[in-house]
Amino acid sequence: MIEGRPSETAIEVAAAREAHRRYDEAPLLLDDVHAAALLDEAGLAAVERYADGAPWILLENRLFLPLRARFVEDRLARAHARGVRQYVILGAGLDSYAWRQPESQRDLRIYEVDHPSTQAWKVDRLSGLGWPLPSNARMVACDFESSTASEALAATDFDPSRPTVVSWMGVIYYLERETAAGAMADLAKILAPGSELVFDVMLPWEAMPERYQAIREQMVAWLSGAGEPQKNRYRPAEIVEAAAAAGFGETRVFDVPSLHAQYSNRAPREPLTERFFLAVATR
Ligand SMILES: C[S@@+](CC[C@H](N)C(=O)[O-])C[C@H]1O[C@@H](n2cnc3c(N)ncnc32)[C@H](O)[C@@H]1O
Secondary structure: OOOOOOOHHHHHHHHHHHHHHHHOOOOOOOOOOOHHHHOOHHHHHHHHOOOOOOOHHHHHHHHHHHHHHHHHHHHHHHHHHOOOOEEEEEOOOOOOHHHHOOHHHOOOEEEEEEOHHHHHHHHHHHHHHOOOOOOOEEEEEOOOOOOOHHHHHHOOOOOOOOOEEEEEOOOHHHOOHHHHHHHHHHHHHHOOOOOEEEEEEEOOHHHOOHHHHOOHHHHHHHHHHOOOOOOOOOOHHHHHHHHHHHOOOOEEEEOHHHHHHHHOOOOOOOOOOOOEEEEEEEO
């Protein structure tokens, strides 16, 4: 992260969600109707880079990034149906769930926890749009490298005795390995039974197909330039082990092709990502 500047990857993710709406056919994996409004001019220009004919890695992201948001929002809907009423979004970026929340889920408490630089930028953007924070949402600033989610949430009305869904999308690979382990242990400690930590995980380079090696240097250079180098990768068995060591009960992993087949009755026009998988660690 670069102090005083929003996360560039958060902007990129919102741009991919908007590109999915703009360039993919219905039914969409996720219809993030607010993604475009939350983007500034540079973010909107980024959307166009995802148009048909774009480099394959961007076309992959145009499906994967809305898919992972759909995954966590589906988990939230299911958890809500069994009585869960707290939703924590760690590293929220330009997540717009709070402004899209269905009427039926308005009894949730939503906590957007993010790096102070990204959050300050989002607050400013929301104020420019004239969008108030929904009454059931809270903004909580926290740098995970120097503080913990539990410390940040302790300053709010978050109730650790009640079960919670925690979204941790697009964050774990930007943290140092020990920070990630500490963050999981911190969450396992404060999450009540019935809670879920829902997150995406990036595979080690050597576990990815050859096509990624060809763009490795380019990706590493872009991410370091953005001040967001990726530091932390796991194979499925390693994340299950790390979550257990942190104090979670069962951890399930989900592969992207199976989820895509579940969400869409059409074969994807572009290959699906083979860089990521999704995980749900349960308390
Ligand atoms: C790739 S974006 C993901 C945003 C959002 N979860 C999504 O999927 O749209 C990464 C997010 O992690 C946050 N982040 C990265 N490093 C962080 C840190 N050390 N402390 C707090 N947040 C951090 C960034 O501010 C950004 O919002």
